[in-house]
Amino acid sequence: MGNTLLLFISFFIFSLGHLEAQKAPAVYVFGDSLVDVGNNNYLALSVEKAILPHYGIDLPTKKPSGRFSNGKNAADLIAEKLGLPTSPPYLSLVSKVHSNKKNVSFLGGVNFASGGAGIFNGSDDGFRQSIPLTKQVEYYTKVYELLKQQIEASTLEKHLSKSIFFVVIGSNDIFRYSDSKDLQKKIALQQYVDSMASTLNVQLQRLYNSGAKKFEIVGVSAIGCCPAYRIRNKTECVSETNYLSFKYNEALQSMLKKWKLENKDISYSYFDTYAAIEDLVHNPTSYGFANVKAACCGLGELNAEFPCLPISNLCSNRHDHVFWDPFHPTEAAARILVNELFSSKYTSPINMEQLLAI
Ligand SMILES: *[C@@H]1O[C@H](CO)[C@@H](O)[C@H](O)[C@H]1NC(C)=O
Ligand SMILES: *[C@@H]1O[C@H](CO)[C@@H](O)[C@H](O)[C@H]1NC(C)=O
Ligand SMILES: *[C@@H]1O[C@H](CO)[C@@H](O)[C@H](O)[C@H]1NC(C)=O
Numbered sequence: 213m214g215n216t217l218l219l220f221i222s223f224f225i226f227s228l229g230h231l232e233a234q235k236a237p238a239v240y241v242f243g244d245s246l247v248d249v250g251n252n253n254y255l256a257l258s259v260e261k262a263i264l265p266h267y268g269i270d271l272p273t274k275k276p277s278g279r280f281s282n283g284k285n286a287a288d289l290i291a292e293k294l295g296l297p298t299s300p301p302y303l304s305l306v307s308k309v310h311s312n313k314k315n316v317s318f319l320g321g322v323n324f325a326s327g328g329a330g331i332f333n334g335s336d337d338g339f340r341q342s343i344p345l346t347k348q349v350e351y352y353t354k355v356y357e358l359l360k361q362q363i364e365a366s367t368l369e370k371h372l373s374k375s376i377f378f379v380v381i382g383s384n385d386i387f388r389y390s391d392s393k394d395l396q397k398k399i400a401l402q403q404y405v406d407s408m409a410s411t412l413n414v415q416l417q418r419l420y421n422s423g424a425k426k427f428e429i430v431g432v433s434a435i436g437c438c439p440a441y442r443i444r445n446k447t448e449c450v451s452e453t454n455y456l457s458f459k460y461n462e463a464l465q466s467m468l469k470k471w472k473l474e475n476k477d478i479s480y481s482y483f484d485t486y487a488a489i490e491d492l493v494h495n496p497t498s499y500g501f502a503n504v505k506a507a508c509c510g511l512g513e514l515n516a517e518f519p520c521l522p523i524s525n526l527c528s529n530r531h532d533h534v535f536w537d538p539f540h541p542t543e544a545a546a547r548i549l550v551n552e553l554f555s556s557k558y559t560s561p562i563n564m565e566q567l568l569a570i
Pocket of ligand 2: 332
């Protein structure tokens with residue numbers, strides 16, 4: 213009896229210690245509309261802004277917030293899983309610096325992501341303005357320089373080396389290639405995806421040179437299955453677009469392997485969203501979904517011929533739809549994907565839990 217109690221207490225203390233060790237102090241987010249939490253609202257020219265109803269309808273405020281979702285997106289949900297507040301949009305923080313209203317801290321994490329952004333500068337052309345990845349990383353290096361002035365070097369190094377650098381980008385580069393016959397004529401598919409991976413590599417190296425050590429890298433999803441593409445193929449997925457994503461993910465993974473060999477103190481977890489979404493689309497009921505084809509909010513066939521606007525159709529059950537609008541997942545779908553970051557089904561070489569424990 214006494215021994216059992218002792219064992220129980222030891223286990224409890226061990227578990228507490230274990231949990232404590234797994235915490236990350238902050239998340240720094242880079243990417244596109246899948247993880248933008250409001251940066252684009254600060255871009256005067258951008259037409260890619262989630263500022264109208266029904267965006268945000270399932271947030272506590274029920275109001276649009278710049279998130280391309282009915283509710284929370286993957287940037288919110290990863291913070292939630294780590295017990296941290298959502299990393300605020302970089303442009304909201306620097307606008308506060310200029311107005312001197314608040315004592316801004318970059319230590320709690322920063323989100324640099326921007327709807328429409330790509331690995332390549334030109335991939336946002338259709339949206340008139342975004343913050344391409346190179347620019348996002350440039351902003352991060354500014355933050356790093358500021359932090360170096362504010363905090364002792366070894367404290368900063370420790371903070372950043374324990375923080376998670378969450379990178380969700382590539383879809384807009386794939387969409388652009390998929391939609392442009394000119395680009396396809398100019399650059400062969402393999403060359404294009406290799407160039408995406410090597411350009412991303414340069415940016416990851418810049419982050420590493422500025423303190424980053426732990427990376428959560430998300431591949432590109434089976435984006436030929438989003439409602440906007442399905443309507444081009446009698447509601448079935450567009451194979452060529454999916455093939456592009458698949459080939460890019462291959463190039464991305466081999467780049468990451470090589471990168472880690474060159475820099476031993478890097479840790480990363482790669483998440484195969486492609487496989488995760490494919491499983492979800494093929495086995496919707498096992499995940500609690502009823503509709504994998506149509507957007508919840510939009511107009512026309514599959515609610516995907518026109519964007520989600522105040523006059524659009526709105527489905528009554530947001531929990532049973534994989535897609536919120538013609539391009540973006542619902543909070544319900546994003547939640548499943550973020551939970552899967554922490555398991556080993558679609559992650560390699562390690563999962564998020566293991567990344568945190570390093
Ligand atoms: C601003 O934040 C820093 C570090 O968090 C703190 O040391 C300082 O006292 C704060 N300044 C004001 C005016 O609140
Ligand atoms: C993107 O544009 C920036 C200037 O804003 C430039 O420094 C950078 O080299 C460009 N990146 C790529 C991949 O073309
Ligand atoms: C359309 O969908 C079918 C069925 O999934 C697939 O076999 C075909 O390759 C698709 N066509 C295109 C152009 O993607």
